[in-house]
Amino acid sequence: MNKRFLRQLLKLFIPYLSIIIFIFVSSGIMYFIAFKKIESNELKMQEEYIEQSKLVLDRRFEEVFNVIYHLKNTPIITTFSEYNENDIKNNYNLAVKLHNALQNLRFVNEVIDTYYIFYKNSKIVANTDSLSRYEYFEDERILDDYTTKSDFWDSLFDDYYNNDILSVENQYRKKLQTIPIKATVGYEINDQDATIYLRINSEKIRENMIGYSHMFDGNIFVVDNQGKVLVSLNDKYGIIENEYMDIANFKDDLITITADSEVIPYTYVLTRSSEQVFKEIKAFRIGANTAILIILLVGLMVSALLARHNTMPLIKLMDNNALLAKRVENQLPYLRMTFLEKWLKGDYVAIEEIIYITKFLKTQYVGNFYTVVVIDYNEQIDIFNDMNESRIHEMEVKRMLIHELLTEDILKEEFMHNINSNKLAVIFVADCSEIDTFKGMIKEKILQCDNILTEAGMNEVYFGIGKIYKDMSSVAISLTNGMDAISFACTKRGEKITWYEDIVINQDICYYPPELESRLYNCTRAGDQAQLTQVLRELLQKNVIEKNLNHQMQKLFINELCGTLVKIQGRALGNDGVVNEIIKTAFEKIKDMTDLEKIQYCKHIFIKVCEVYSAKREERHTHVMEKIDAFIKENFANPDFGLPIIAEVFNVSYTYLSEIIKEYKDMSFVNYLQYLRMEKARELLVETDLQVKDIFLASGYNSSNSFGKAFKRNHGVTASVYRERHRSDFGS
Known part of the structure; x- marks a missing residue:
């Protein structure tokens, strides 16, 4: 396993790893939030348990207080408290009435174990089942908690009780089987004529707890306002009845939830071990952790396998790309040659096609100014006659030598293209903002080329510099300009460097100024036959009659006329088949004509094309006029x-x-x-x-x-x- 494979493997593995980490972190956050919510819900469930117990127990205690209220508001019970011992001795019938009233006073309450009414003045003790003097009172469930009967009697009337819990210390010496409650019969704090004493059955209270305790393994107990445990469901967690319990100091591993009674000053306490409460959650947490860990491991393994699986073909593809890049590099000269040929000839659908190709050639072909310089290295130029094979071979050797000399230090090979056996085209592109700066650079380069060729013994080399354009698509026109300049230079055998702009204003060459060519082009396409006839008359008058052009200049003039027709044909491609066919047929026929016939035939073609455009214009104008006329008649x-x-x-x-x-x-x-x-x-x-x-x-x-x-x-x-x-x- 080489280093390149490992590097690529890591590159592919890291994105997978990032996804796994993101999923893992997201899962961890959701996992944490979910379990916090589950734990919170579990604690709320414990609160619901204690609240349910509170509702049941409060209902039981409220029933007890309803009994007390009923007893305190029974007239014979309150009236009897006013009688003393002598009143009873003199009229025992009063006691009989009380006993009969208590027997008739029936109430159903399963939690009250027993109750007594103690009368202070008469020393009478009464309840539903019995009525006697206190000296004969022998209920051991009550008296066993006190040293003497006198102590118990004193405790009954040493304070004013309003349904209070018994707070006498020695009431809790033994394990409680009942919970004592007493209430004073009377309305003044210092008027303690009778006391109602009740004992609540602890087992009955415990039974009311059991209904809500089977759903959890814990303990529920009741404490009074002094912290004494009155009744406990069981003795779990060291909860013992009749002992003080500090809830705040419970062990940390215990979950303790309290609820204060709304009926009596008791507190209900639920206690469970946190391990027991969260037992199922803990098991689920372990399962979830295991699942997440397994998913993480599986994700890492799958990521590694996928990275490895994708690395092999990628390495192979990289090798193939490297091989392809090498092949492309080898084919680059041929690709560049094809590109330059298309660019110079204008053989493309849109300029975007050329710009797109330049992206693959690693050369900057886009700039602010463009021109083409044509280099001619043939001593005797004959534009229309072919050369023999020996002359072609000689020109090929000379071309290769010139190409080598010029590209050594001066020109870039990426901008040079062979036009034919004796001509070389060089494209100049500049990013400068001033056209004069561009001209100076061209002049300097051409002079360097001329000097190096002269030193090599090549004196008959001519340079034709085309017109400078700002549009990349005008390179083909600049090539034509350069060819025209070369034709003029070789004919005159004068200056070796000829600018196309200079030959336009020279009186010894054909008359074909740019503004007149523009008029010829525009009026032909506009279908303006009168203007066209005027322009053609001026061109023929200047060139054929006044200048009496020589043979070479007549050819140059014909080339100019044909060049304008080519421009018109270029605009007609794709949308005007008639014009395209007329010009195409004309170029086929013109080959076998004399120069004057060619000039006359070009004039005929211009007029014929103009007539086509004129007919189209007439048709278009007629259609427009019909709409305008209808609009005028309507309005x-x-x-x-x-x-x-x-x-x-x-x-x-x-x-x-x-x-x-x-x-x-x-x-x-x-x-x-x-x-x-x-x-x-x-x-x-x-x-x-x-x-x-x-x-x-x-x-x-x-x-x-x-x-x-x-x-x-x-x-x-x-x-x-x-x-x-x-x-x-x-x-x-």
Whole structure:
């Protein structure tokens, strides 16, 4: 396993690892939140348990207090507290009435173990089952908790009780089987004539706890306001009845939840071990941790396998790409040659195609200025005659030598292309902002080339510099300019370096200035035969009659005319098959003609192409005029109607509107509008009974005065007279 494989493996593994880590972290966060929520829900469940116990136990204690309230509000019970021992001795019937009343006083309460009413003044003890003097009272469940009966008696009347828990210390010496509660019969704090004493059965209270304790393995107990455990469901966690318990100091591993009674000053306490509460959660947590760990390990293994699986073909692809890149590098010269040929010939659909190819050639072909320099190294130039094989071979050797000399230090091979056996084209591209700077750079480079070729003994080498353009797509035109400059330089055998711009203004060459070529091109495509005839007459007059061009210059003039036709043909490609076919056929026929015949035939082709465009223009104008005429006829009755409205609707200029209306209607727009309005007025006068004031409004006039003047000017009489004269004719 080599280093490159390991590096690529790591590159592929790291994204997988990042995904796994992201999933792991996200899962961890969700896992933490979920378990916190589950634990919170479990604690809420414990709170619900203790709240349920509180509702049941409070209901039991409330039932006890209802019994006390009932006893305290029974008249005979409260009245009997006023009698003393002598009253009872003298009238024992009072005690009998009390006993009978208590026997009739029945109530159902399963938690009250027993109750007694102790009367202070009469020393009577009474309940539902019995009535006796205190000296005969022998209930061991109560008295066993005290040293003497006298102590117990004193405890009954040493304070005012309002349904209070017994707080006497020695009441809790033994394990409680019952919970004591006592209440004073009376309304004043110092009026303690009788006390109701109740014992609540602890087992019954415990039974009410059991119904809500089977769902958890813990303990529920009740403590009073002194912290004494009154009743406990069991003795788990060291909870012992009749002992003090500090809830705040419970062990940390215990979950303790309390709820204060709303009926009696007791506190209900639920205690469970945290291990037991979270037992299922802990098991689930272990399972979840294991699952996450397994997923992590599996994810890492799968990521490693996927990375390894993808690395092998990727390494192979990289090797193939390297091999392909090497092949492309080897093919780069041929690709560049094809690119330069397309660029120089203009053999492309759109300039974007050329720009796209430059991205693969590792050369900057895009700039602010472009021009082409043609280098000719043939001593005797004959444009239209072919050379023999020996001459071609000689030119090939010379071309290779010149190419080698020029690319050694001066020119870049990436910008050079062979045009034919004796000509070399060099494309100059510059990023400078000034055209004069670009010209200076070209001149310097060409002089260097000329010097190095002269030193090598090559004196008959000529340089033709094409026109400088800002558009990348004009390189093909600049090549044509350079060829023209070369033709002029080789013919004159004068300056070795010729700028195309210089030969245009030279009186000894053909007359074909750029502005005249532009007019020739534009008026041909515009279908303007009059302008075309004028331009062609001027060109023929200057070149054929006045200059009397020599043979070479006539060829140059023919090339110029053909070049303009090529431009027209280029614009016609794809959307004008007729023009394209005319020019294409002409170039096939022109090969066998003499120079004068070629010039005359080019003139004929220009006129023929112009006629095609003129017919198309006429058709287009007719269609437009039909729409304009229909619009005028629909709206001439509008007094505000005029050229601005038509120009805005059809998005044309006033001048164009005026010309096309005059051309097709043989009258100006104003006269045509007045003609339509007068015709409408004449029709309404003869064929309807409308009043004149209504007719001039319907005809597009906003005043009777202007209507009357216009009508009389057109018809020689007023509207009323015209109606009288022609109404009878219409009726007949």
